[in-house]
Amino acid sequence: MSEAQQNTNGAERSLSLEEIFEQRIANDEKIEPKDWMPEKYRKTHIRQISQHAHSEIVGMLPEGNWITRAPSLRRKVALLAKVQDEAGHGLYLYSACETLGISREELYEQLHSGKAKYSSIFNYPTITWADMGAIGWLVDGAAIINQVPLCNTSYGPYARAMIRVCKEESFHQRQGFEIMMTLCNGTEVQKQMAQDALNRWWWPALMMLGPTDDVSVHTEQSMKWKLKRKTNDELRQQFIDQTVPQADILGLTVPDPDLKWNEETGHYDFGEIDWDEFWQVVKGHGPCNKERMNARVGAWERGTWVRDAAMAYAEKQQNKKENQAKAV
Amino acid sequence: MKTNLYNYILELADNCLIAGQRLGELCGHGPSLETDIACTNISLDLFGQTRSYFQYAADIKGEGATEDSIAFLRYEQEYKNVLLVEQPNRDFAFTMARQYLYDVFHLLLLEKLQFSQDITLSAIAKKSIKEASYHVRFTGDWIKRLGDGTEESHEKMQAAINDLWTYTNELFEVTEDAKIMVAEGIGVDVSTLKEAYYEKVSALLEEATLTIPESKYFQKGGKSGIHTEHMGYLLADMQYMQRAYPNMKW
Amino acid sequence: MNKNWPLWEIFVRSKNGLEHRHFGSLHAADAEMALENARDVYTRRSEGVSIWVVESKHITASNPEHNGELFEPAQDKIYRHPTFYDLPDDVKHM
Numbered sequence: 053m054s055e056a057q058q059n060t061n062g063a064e065r066s067l068s069l070e071e072i073f074e075q076r077i078a079n080d081e082k083i084e085p086k087d088w089m090p091e092k093y094r095k096t097h098i099r100q101i102s103q104h105a106h107s108e109i110v111g112m113l114p115e116g117n118w119i120t121r122a123p124s125l126r127r128k129v130a131l132l133a134k135v136q137d138e139a140g141h142g143l144y145l146y147s148a149c150e151t152l153g154i155s156r157e158e159l160y161e162q163l164h165s166g167k168a169k170y171s172s173i174f175n176y177p178t179i180t181w182a183d184m185g186a187i188g189w190l191v192d193g194a195a196i197i198n199q200v201p202l203c204n205t206s207y208g209p210y211a212r213a214m215i216r217v218c219k220e221e222s223f224h225q226r227q228g229f230e231i232m233m234t235l236c237n238g239t240e241v242q243k244q245m246a247q248d249a250l251n252r253w254w255w256p257a258l259m260m261l262g263p264t265d266d267v268s269v270h271t272e273q274s275m276k277w278k279l280k281r282k283t284n285d286e287l288r289q290q291f292i293d294q295t296v297p298q299a300d301i302l303g304l305t306v307p308d309p310d311l312k313w314n315e316e317t318g319h320y321d322f323g324e325i326d327w328d329e330f331w332q333v334v335k336g337h338g339p340c341n342k343e344r345m346n347a348r349v350g351a352w353e354r355g356t357w358v359r360d361a362a363m364a365y366a367e368k369q370q371n372k373k374e375n376q377a378k379a380v
Numbered sequence: 381m382k383t384n385l386y387n388y389i390l391e392l393a394d395n396c397l398i399a400g401q402r403l404g405e406l407c408g409h410g411p412s413l414e415t416d417i418a419c420t421n422i423s424l425d426l427f428g429q430t431r432s433y434f435q436y437a438a439d440i441k442g443e444g445a446t447e448d449s450i451a452f453l454r455y456e457q458e459y460k461n462v463l464l465v466e467q468p469n470r471d472f473a474f475t476m477a478r479q480y481l482y483d484v485f486h487l488l489l490l491e492k493l494q495f496s497q498d499i500t501l502s503a504i505a506k507k508s509i510k511e512a513s514y515h516v517r518f519t520g521d522w523i524k525r526l527g528d529g530t531e532e533s534h535e536k537m538q539a540a541i542n543d544l545w546t547y548t549n550e551l552f553e554v555t556e557d558a559k560i561m562v563a564e565g566i567g568v569d570v571s572t573l574k575e576a577y578y579e580k581v582s583a584l585l586e587e588a589t590l591t592i593p594e595s596k597y598f599q600k601g602g603k604s605g606i607h608t609e610h611m612g613y614l615l616a617d618m619q620y621m622q623r624a625y626p627n628m629k630w
Numbered sequence: 631m632n633k634n635w636p637l638w639e640i641f642v643r644s645k646n647g648l649e650h651r652h653f654g655s656l657h658a659a660d661a662e663m664a665l666e667n668a669r670d671v672y673t674r675r676s677e678g679v680s681i682w683v684v685e686s687k688h689i690t691a692s693n694p695e696h697n698g699e700l701f702e703p704a705q706d707k708i709y710r711h712p713t714f715y716d717l718p719d720d721v722k723h724m
Contacts, residue, residue: 087694116408123621123630124448129427136420143413147655157634355411358472361529362659363633414667421670
């Protein structure tokens, strides 16, 4: 029997739902909310999409910290618009996640109870204005590397949300770089401020691309489902290769004595990342984990009576309408 | 320099600046993501208007003045915003009430200012009318939701209206600079807006099942630079960078 | 007992001449709020000139399990497409 015939016979023995599902993804077909999907696919997607959504809204806090203190009106409106975009992106992603049969309230509950994770970089403090530049340049830069491939991911609602996110996010990194550039062309104090910010954000930005491939638990399955197109280490290398020349343009020094161009590999070699620090922050013991969670939980709890009132009002209005209709 | 015009522009713009700053504080801390995004939009509108006014004011002032030197480098008593807009975000009812009580006035003002003899002010007003109309609609809807929502929200909204009412009368005070601008066909006589204002506000409060405060005791001072205790903290925040790092570009 | 804001589906017309297209969803207590929220969430960058909002629970969707019976019968009706008909190349404007 030829190989082709064997395959045909295989198909005739009728593929399992799961095999058909995997085949569809392999053929670059999109999966839509009401389609059958393996439970593990659903769970993994809820985890990843919600983690992504949480990162957007927790990510509003470190930058929100500087809205009232932005040094010029132009910077103030740009920063406000950026933080607002993050709220929007969180909203798109929560909505995508909700198509998998979980409510936003449940997702918040997971975030507030500490069960769900978010990008650990937002647990670092923003202590100078230059941090607004460094976050835009480095953190958004790293995020874009992570996010662009997701525009093609297998789950339709997630892919569509990511297309919107990526389109809107393109101004964020440019905004960050422009802030850095202005500082680097400024006074000595401003240059120092920029260098200090790079020193503090460089390593966390590298960590943001995730643990090294040998310890990363989700990579293989995620690759198959197109939740990931490249491994963490590949993404990290890409980030470093594209960011170091940008630091050169700014005239800043990347805080890594081992960083050097490798002619042979065509990439930068770089120093050891402090993974102990990474895990400490992930596990909830970073500089601002508690502040960030308190801020989120606080906003949600302070908002309860407001949300309840809006619902009560909506119901009253609805009843009024119905009574009027009856009276006619 | 046309001092009266300059001062008059500040009178218009400082309200937008300070109201925008107060709303900006809330970004990331609203009762829902959707409301957060909406409030930020209003804040952005107000800052946009502020910039148009200040850019014009900077031209009039000359001597290297910029929108930022005007926004950030004045002393507290040089800010001419009304006391209403500087009141802090005590809770969401308070924020919505403050904003609504300003928005109604703002829209009435702009509807007149669009006919100003000054073409720049007229242009700014025309553009801002659309934004302010939306603000009134948005905050007005929230007054209704909270006023006629639950018992708790009703109490909170009533308390907010009661507390803020005392700052409404100042909106209609005509300053010396404004008088001159009115005479020249540039400015708006805000005292003529008073009746329409209280009519509109009262109608909405009624619809929201809220009681219209009867107090006849009003606070004023903002327009002449005498602010409430909250203002210093707001400015300390807003001016921090420009004060700590003077004469730099950002 | 607190009740959560229901989910709404948002349809936006990008400009006159185009149809309303599904843009995404959001939460709101009532239709008015859904419209206002949609305006701020989905048209921040001048993406629209008209918005429809529909509470998600009012949408009835076809079941993908019935895709075979619903959609496949159309596949062999190729005579509904212009390419089904053979015409000589020199016939123009058809």
